[in-house]
Amino acid sequence: MKYKLVRTTKVNKQYKKAPTAEDILADETVKALKEITNDIQDIVFKEIPTSEGIVTIIHSSSLVEKQTLEKSILIPLCDYIHQIHQLATPVDLKDFKGIIEKLVGGHTLMYFQQTHQLLSMDTYSAPTRAITDTATESTVIGPQDAFTESLQTNISLVRRRIRNPMLKNEDRILGTESNFKISILYIDDLVNKENLNKLRQRIDKVHYPIFTDISMLMQAIEDNPLSPFPQYYMSVRPDTISQYLLDGRIIIFMDNSQAAIVCPTSFFEMFTSIEDYYNRWTMASLLRMLRFFGFFLTILITPTYISALTFHPEILPYELLLNIQESRSKVPFPPIFEVLFIELIIEVLREAGSRLPTKVGQTIGIVGGIVIGTAAVEAGLVSNILIVLVAVSALLSFLPPLFLMSNTSRFVRYIFILAAGFFGLFGQMLALAWLFAHLLRIKSLGTPYMTPFIPRKATDLLDSVIRFPIAFTKGRKGISRAQKK
Incomplete structure (x- = not known):
């Protein structure tokens, strides 16, 4: 666009006064900005003639769109300069770090050379991603919008x-x-x-x-x-x-x-999904119990397999024990090494699938799991019963809505596997005691992690592992310690 040229030969008397200390500080601030941003290619210094003299515009071209700059800064400077003084904010010249933060945060600085005044206006308009649905917390019922990076x-x-x-x-x-x-x-x-x-x-x-x-x-x-x-x-x-x-x-x-x-x-809130409140209380309670008890099942299935075959075969039914022994007849390794081997293979497939493009990752996960599992059984490296147990354990680890809790279950499972391999069921019970003691010791922002069971609050139990009907769960939870109950 063409900017309106304004004659500035006649300068008001207020511009002829001797520069004050603040005027000198403003000049030095602009010079320091030029020096510090000399090698930053997207920081633009542009001089615009206005009715109040030359105004230096300083902005980041990668954070401020041209349309926003013209609409908010350039056009008002040329035609409606009084709006700039009304909307812009004076800058604290003594806070040079704050000025730099404004500049790299999407603000546009305006330096009036005649009056030595430095103003700032928020013009941040960097491109952002559109609002879409979420791939990690998708639900069948309820809103489908998700947060973005803005x-x-x-x-x-x-x-x-x-x-x-x-x-x-x-x-x-x-x-x-x-x-x-x-x-x-x-x-x-x-x-x-x-x-x-x-x-x-x-x-x-x-x-x-x-x-x-x-x-x-x-x-x-x-x-x-x-x-x-x-x-x-x-x-x-x-x-x-x-x-x-x-x-x-x-x-x-x-x-x-x-x-x-x-x-x-x-x-307990780590196993709660917002969709539980959109479903009927019966189905919501069933899904919550599945997630909650699935967490403990995923850390106990393969360790129990190790304990039963290594130390306590008497806990298994005789027919099942015969089937397992027949399945392991060609396996030369102890159960703990067998379990660790197949668990690490699952981890490798999961990690490789997450790093590859979506379509390729899905193919590698399915084909790799089938091919490697079948080949490992035929080669006598693992038993086919263990393949089933590890697959079920891996599926159970993905039940919690929070992905970080899924990662936690995978880590804790290795502790139980080692405990079962060295001490059998006694080691599993020691590991389980450590787990409960650790959970009771943890706090979240100073609040006990095992709330509402310890310390117990009866009303909160109505919306914990089992979700009672909405009519019984109107109150706010005790963990928040809200001002209004």
């Missing part, structure tokens, strides 16, 4: 569902090098202030150069970072996050990250 889009998806003026959000900058923005969401008249202050303190203590995903922040603010269990729930569904907000929880979003963190969270 912080503003994610917050808007939540505000569309919770039209409450008490829904607050606090923005913070994380990453000593990356300067990523996060936003803490909560409903002010519901959230527990102690939990909120504790979370703020933990986030303020985080010092890490770069956060490429919110899962890294989750590990940095956990109560027990050495535990294999995730201590916060993560979701990419706006309806799930909205429900937790209305329960009095605290939500964390991060720019350039799709998921959101729920604080605090209990162990």
Whole structure:
């Protein structure tokens, strides 16, 4: 477009005054910006003649679209410059780091050379991904939209569902090098202030150069970072996050990250899906029990196979024992090595399939599993009964809605396998005792991880492993310690 040229030969008397210390500081700030961004090709300095003299426009071409720049900055500067003074924000010249953060965060800086005034306006308009459905938390019933990598889009998806003026959000900058923005969401008249202050303190203590995903922040603010269990729930569904907000929880979003963190969270909520509330209570309870008990089955099936064949064959029926011995007649390895071998093969197939393109990965997973399993049985490396047990155990590990809990079950299963291989059922019971003791010791934002069973709250038990009808589960859960019950 063509910009309107304005004569600036007649300068008002206010521009002829001697430069003040603040004017000199403004000039030095702009010079320092030019020096520090000299090698950054997408930082643009452009001078525009206006009715108030020459104005230097400073912006990032990769974060600000041309259409947004023209509509918000260039046209008002040439025709409606008073709007710029009304809408733009004066910059604190003493905070040079803050000026740099604004520039690399999508703000446009305007330096009025005659008045030595530096203004800033948020013009961030980088390309973002469209709102689509989710591949990790898909449901048959209910909304199908999911969060994107845009912080503003994610917050808007939540505000569309919770039209409450008490829904607050606090923005913070994380990453000593990356300067990523996060936003803490909560409903002010519901959230527990102690939990909120504790979370703020933990986030303020985080010092890490770069956060490429919110899962890294989750590990940095956990109560027990050495535990294999995730201590916060993560979701990419706006309806799930909205429900937790209305329960009095605290939500964390991060720019350039799709998921959101729920604080605090209990162990039993790791097996809860938002679709449970869309289904009838009978089917929802059945699915919850399947996920919950499936977690313990997946860590006990193959270790029990090892214990029975190595130390306790008397626990098996005689006919089943004969079938297993016949199946293992050609296998030269002890049961523990047999199980570890096939478990590692499953892990390799799963990891290779996740790294390959979708269609190729599915083919490799199916064909590889069939070919390798059949060849391993015929070669006498493993028994065909073990193939069935490992396949069932692998399927059970994917029942939890939270993928991090699926990874946890796979890790814990190896502990039980080693315990069963060395000590049999006695080792399994020791491992199970360690598991329960560890779960009882974990806390999520200072709240016991095994809530509502320990400490017990009778009303919360109506929406735990079994989901009672909606009429019985109207109250907010005790784990949130909300101001309103």
